[in-house]
Amino acid sequence: MIETTQKQELIGFFGPSGTFTEQAASQVGNDLLGFDSILDVLEAVKNGDVNLGVVPIENSIEGPVGVTLDLMVHDYDLKIKREIIIPISHNLLINTDASIEDIKYVYSHIQALSQCRKFTDSMGVVVNSTPSTSAAAEMVRGRKDSAAIGTRRAAEIYGLKIAASDIQDYKNNLTRFIVLGKTDHEFTGNDKTSVVFSLMEDKPGGLYHILELFAKLDINLTKIESRPSKEKLGNYIFFIDFDGHRTDESISNILDVIKSKVGFLKVLGSYPAQRY
Numbered sequence: 001m002i003e004t005t006q007k008q009e010l011i012g013f014f015g016p017s018g019t020f021t022e023q024a025a026s027q028v029g030n031d032l033l034g035f036d037s038i039l040d041v042l043e044a045v046k047n048g049d050v051n052l053g054v055v056p057i058e059n060s061i062e063g064p065v066g067v068t069l070d071l072m073v074h075d076y077d078l079k080i081k082r083e084i085i086i087p088i089s090h091n092l093l094i095n096t097d098a099s100i101e102d103i104k105y106v107y108s109h110i111q112a113l114s115q116c117r118k119f120t121d122s123m124g125v126v127v128n129s130t131p132s133t134s135a136a137a138e139m140v141r142g143r144k145d146s147a148a149i150g151t152r153r154a155a156e157i158y159g160l161k162i163a164a165s166d167i168q169d170y171k172n173n174l175t176r177f178i179v180l181g182k183t184d185h186e187f188t189g190n191d192k193t194s195v196v197f198s199l200m201e202d203k204p205g206g207l208y209h210i211l212e213l214f215a216k217l218d219i220n221l222t223k224i225e226s227r228p229s230k231e232k233l234g235n236y237i238f239f240i241d242f243d244g245h246r247t248d249e250s251i252s253n254i255l256d257v258i259k260s261k262v263g264f265l266k267v268l269g270s271y272p273a274q275r276y
């Protein structure tokens, strides 16, 4: 056995083995541990069972991964240490003794099913969601009338064959994953910051006056997203990502001003920006 002096970081990911998230996590390190839900990954980071956790946050076809956003705002106080954006190529996985004409049911994660809606419509099959794409691959094993949508690696792991590849409805399909830890990343000079806030009251120009702070200093926003506050119909919280690190003077000033204007502000982290 080879002795290493440096302790490897254990990286939790939304699994089990064979998910797209595992593919993203493999860019972070080699010591990987799969969890059956996004919540379990965050819980493991919080408890210190793993050093870092990798979960999906948004997709270029289907939009936000709501559960990740909600858990980060309402239930956990973890920080984004890194972002990983990877191209997502979906495959239709079937049993080795089956052909595509046998397929009546297609299983996958809801995000994957949404990204391949036109494809499954054209097959005329019944679609069902599973906790992850690899859970779908595991489930259809031995079922000749069922297929899973998932990764090439899932086909290998679960002994399936690829009946069709690149089946997503739009070719330019990217998913953004975040690496969560107890702390965010130090300044690198090519950084991005994610925050979430709610407005104090519903009045004209409320959001405009927040966004104006960034525009005036020529700070580029890379994302804006609203989600229900879960308190009242019509009440929203806003997620924004922008260029720069929270320790930059201009940004830390803006954050102070926002704090004084809004009902709630949470900095989700500053981390190196992956340009795509």
Ligand SMILES: O=C(O)C(=O)C[C@]1(C(=O)O)C=C[C@@H](O)C=C1
Binding pocket: 014, 018, 019, 020, 021, 022, 056, 059, 065, 088, 109, 111, 112, 131, 132, 133, 134, 175
């Ligand atoms: O089920 C998986 O394989 C995942 O890693 C989850 C997930 C997601 O939630 O967006 C990741 C990438 C793809 O967009 C489809 C599914």
